[in-house]
């Protein structure tokens with residue numbers, strides 16, 4: 001595949017070229033077995049807000065060790081549940097949200113299976129999930145894409161920053177709006193959206209870091225507004 005050499009491509013073309021180039025660079029991924037169960041994905045992602053992955057995992061497993069069943073998590077004194085979540089940011093608020101969300105899930109599905117989401121349209125499932133306390137766009141899209149292979153696109157801080165720097169989305173677009181804008185530029189196919197999400201996430205972690213992006217090593221630099229307009233002119237930040 002030839003690299004696009006022109007950073008003046010339309011945002012739609014940049015999105016597609018970025019997808020193709022990063023597929024080659026990082027390798028195309030298969031959307032097969034989810035990395036964790038639906039309930040694990042949901043509750044862990046609720047814990048992940050402003051929290052590192054390592055600390056999110058510590059909080060999740062400490063909670064499950066102290067309260068092995070979801071009924072026990074629901075019945076736990078909120079202070080004690082909060083203690084188990086202390087490695088996450090805002091453990092008190094998260095403990096309350098998790099208990100409220102579990103109650104709503106139990107009312108809908110007494111065995112805490114989220115498989116009923118399979119019977120909903122993508123829009124209905126998004127709406128239902130985002131009605132849970134502590135569940136926003138990122139959590140709902142991660143769960144629906146990773147576990148239910150629905151055509152949605154999680155936009156976390158890395159996907160957002162890399163998309164903005166390349167010029168796929170504008171500098172003033174909010175993270176909330178970025179979800180719909182990016183989704184409209186890409187095929188509504190879960191495997192494509194999964195690869196786009198994972199690759200931009202990795203790119204943001206490994207090369208297009210918040211501080212000092214490693215542009216010289218970047219395979220999409222020929223597409224990138226930041227590289228062409230800022231880096232090449234020797235300015236440090238946009």
Ligand code: SF4
Nearest residue numbers: 208215218221224227
């Ligand atoms: S060229 Fe630099 S700013 Fe642009 S995507 Fe690559 S690393 Fe990020």
